[in-house]
Amino acid sequence: xxxxxxxxxxxxxxxxxxxxxxxxxxxxxxxxxxxxxxxxxxxxxxxxxxxxxxxxxxxxxxxxxxxxxxxxxxxxxxxxxxxxxxxxxxxxxxxxxxxxxxxxxxxxxxxxxxxxxxxxxxxxxxxxxxxxxxxxxxxxxxxxxxxxxxxxxxxxxxxxxxxxxxxxxxxxxxxxxxxxxxxxxxxxxxxxxxxxxxxxxxxxxxxxxxxxxxxxxxxxxxxxxxxxxxxxxxxxxxxxxxxxxxxxxxxxxxxxxxxxxxxxxxxxxxxxxxxxxxxxxxxxxxxxxxxxxxxxxxxxxxxxxxxxxxxxxxxxxxxxxxxxxxxxxxxxxxxxxxxxxxxxxxxxxxxxxxxxxxxxxxxxxxxxxxxxxxxxxxxxxxxxxxxxxxxxxxxxxxxxxxxxxxxxxxxxxxxxxxxxxxxxxxxxxxxxxxxxxxxxxxxxxxxxxxxxxxx
Numbered sequence: 017x018x019x020x021x022x023x024x025x026x027x028x029x030x031x032x033x034x035x036x037x038x039x040x041x042x043x044x045x046x047x048x049x050x051x052x053x054x055x056x057x058x059x060x061x062x063x064x065x066x067x068x069x070x071x072x073x074x075x076x077x078x079x080x081x082x083x084x085x086x087x088x089x090x091x092x093x094x095x096x097x098x099x100x101x102x103x104x105x106x107x108x109x110x111x112x113x114x115x116x117x118x119x120x121x122x123x124x125x126x127x128x129x130x131x132x133x134x135x136x137x138x139x140x141x142x143x144x145x146x147x148x149x150x151x152x153x154x155x156x157x158x159x160x161x162x163x164x165x166x167x168x169x170x171x172x173x174x175x176x177x178x179x180x181x182x183x184x185x186x187x188x189x190x191x192x193x194x195x196x197x198x199x200x201x202x203x204x205x206x207x208x209x210x211x212x213x214x215x216x217x218x219x220x221x222x223x224x225x226x227x228x229x230x231x232x233x234x235x236x237x238x239x240x241x242x243x244x245x246x247x248x249x250x251x252x253x254x255x256x257x258x259x260x261x262x263x264x265x266x267x268x269x270x271x272x273x274x275x276x277x278x279x280x281x282x283x284x285x286x287x288x289x290x291x292x293x294x295x296x297x298x299x300x301x302x303x304x305x306x307x308x309x310x311x312x313x314x315x316x317x318x319x320x321x322x323x324x325x326x327x328x329x330x331x332x333x334x335x336x337x338x339x340x341x342x343x344x345x346x347x348x349x350x351x352x353x354x355x356x357x358x359x360x361x362x363x364x365x366x367x368x369x370x371x372x373x374x375x376x377x378x379x380x381x382x383x384x385x386x387x388x389x390x391x392x393x394x395x396x397x398x399x400x401x402x403x404x405x406x407x408x409x410x411x412x413x414x415x416x417x418x419x420x421x422x423x424x425x426x427x428x429x430x431x432x433x434x435x436x437x438x439x440x441x442x443x444x445x446x447x448x449x450x451x452x453x454x455x456x457x458x459x460x461x462x463x464x465x466x467x468x469x470x471x
Contacts, residue, residue, distance in 0.1 A: 021103065023265040025096035032083060035256040037291045038249065038363060039079035040298040045249075045366040046470065048334035049324060054468055057334050064235050065242040069139035073250035081253060083135075090134050090167065094123045095257065099265035104393035111413040112422040114271065117429040118262045118289060119396070125190070127399065127431030128288055129160030129245055132254035136243045137164035147171035147240040149233040151201065151226030153281070154180050154354040154401065155187025156431055157245030162196035172196035173240075175203065175229040177356065178221035179349040186435045201226040208232050208330040220349045223282075223357040224329035231332045246282030247327060247336075247361040255288030262426060263292055273304055273426035275412055279404045280308035280317060280375065281354045283361030289428040294372065307412075308364070308375045309404040311355050311383075313451040314347040316340055317368060317375035319458050324468045325359055335467055338365045345461040348451035350380050351400040351439035378407040381450050384443040386410050387433070399431040400439050 038044055047056035059071045066074070073081055083091075102115040120128035140148055148170055152158030158174040165172035174196050181188060181200040188198045201221045202209040208228035212219055219225070227244070234242035244251055259276075266272050276293050278286040286308045296302040310317055316339045325340040327333035340359040347356040360368070367373045378386075387403035389410070390396070398406060405427045416423050433440065442448040 021101040023099040023268050025261060025264060027092050027096070029264060030088060030092065030096055031257045031260040032088070033080040034083060034253040035260065035292055035295065036076060036079055036081060036249070036253050037294060039077060040295055041366065043366060043370055045362045046337040048336050049468065051326070051331060051335055054335070061334065065231065067139045067143040067145060067241060069142060070136060070250050073253060074248060084138060087135050087138050091131065091257070096261045097122050099262055099269070100394070101269065102394055105390055108389060108393045109410060109413045109417070111417045112420070113413040113416040114422070114424045115409060115413060116266065116269070116271070116273070116424070116426045118258055118426070119429045120258065121396065121429065121432035125156065125159035125163050126434065127156040127160065128255060128258060128285060128428070129157045130163060131257055131288065132245065132251045132284065133157070133160035133164035135254045137161070137168045137170060140170060140241055140243070141168040145170060145239070145241045147173060147237070148243045149173045149175070149230040149240055150243045150245065151175045151177070151223055151230045152245065153177050153223050153356055154399070155184050155191070155435070156354055156399070158196065158198065159187055159190045161243055161245070162191040162194035165196065166194040173233065174198045175201040175226040177201055177223060177226050178219070183351065183438060184435055190435070201229050203229060205229070206232045208332070211330065219346070222329065222346045224343055227328035228330035228332055231328060235332070246284040247359070249363055251284050252287035252291065252361060252363060255284045256291050258288035258428060259290060259292030262289060266426065271424050274423040275425045276304055276306045277309060277405045277408045277412070277425065277427040279355060279401045279428070279430060280310045280360070281401065282357050282359070283364040285401070285428060285430050286364060287361070289426070290373065294367070297372065306373045307408055308373060309408040310375060310377050311347070311350055311404065312377040312379045313350055313453050314341065314356055314358070315377045315453070316358060316360050318377045320360070321462055322365060322369050323465065323470050325465055326467065327359060336362050337470060338362055339368060340465065341458065342461045342465040344464050348453070350451055351436065351442070354401045355404065376408050378404050379450055381443070381448060383407045384440070384448060388443070396429065397433040397440070398429060399433045400436055402430050
């Protein structure tokens, strides 16, 4: 293992504002629609679910949103996060490429998710919210929101996708430790969950189903709001502190990325590191390739369609313009639970449609092979979600070797895999299954979408 070189920032160098990329985009994202009227919705339609402070961020046209002092202070518990030069991985790959990674696993819950959890809990507390409901896939988001709600004295109710609930018991216990109640989804506690169980008693669950349950709970209780860990614009904005820090750190390293890579589930991970670098493309004419890495078993960016669709399975959310496999699509039970989502965030979808970003899909075994290689070279065991980005990085580094060209690659190591060792055990023992998704299965899922097409 080669000694790492770490690039650090002082607390004074932490970003003071979140970046809203839509202010830099020539083609703005299409508006969300009311499912009944199919007319654009206004901020008031979101009021039953979100506090007004977050709704204003969701629809803002401002480029920079000042981070409240209390949020910035709480972020300083673990931020700024380190940037590493991956000398060990470079040596293992025998590549001329330079590889850097921003390590978000140093947060209290072990991932990038607290960057938005703290902010969302803060705005809910400002408006007197007593309880927040949410969904979680692998448990990283649920853990982060549990941590944030505990700090602000807000009750937290988490609907955890059942397959991950069973696969990752210590994530559940982590949430319980921070005072949250955790329910395996689909559950019998909501009408949405009951409907799914009636049709599919053995359902492994999905993020779409868990969202339906959490939204239903919030919509039927005046003292409860809903919180989302990805997809929406305000969530993506909160994560841009990652890329802003990384840009300053790359300057300290005397380098700058040619390629930026991140795992992709709903978009917050990717937006966090990529959006601040995309600003250089949109405003300064640079040509940084930003690549979203997704599972081949849930390939909404690489094989989905761009159209209006529900953000949840039951159809309780507004219609969002997104790349989607259809809100009825239930992804295979891969270990990267945070990436098992049928759709992509609205802003990311528009950027992909305009060919301003790229996407790449990887199979599960390839990702774990990449994660093992990274762990042996760099010492950190990555979360299964992060392994997707590492698989893309390895492919890019090998391409540089074949072409005999040097390039600088930056990726977001979004979290550690310390709570995912059962997944590594399955891989190392040869029990981890490959989930092949055929084109026919994709087309059948897409054919079930009965929401408006985008002309």
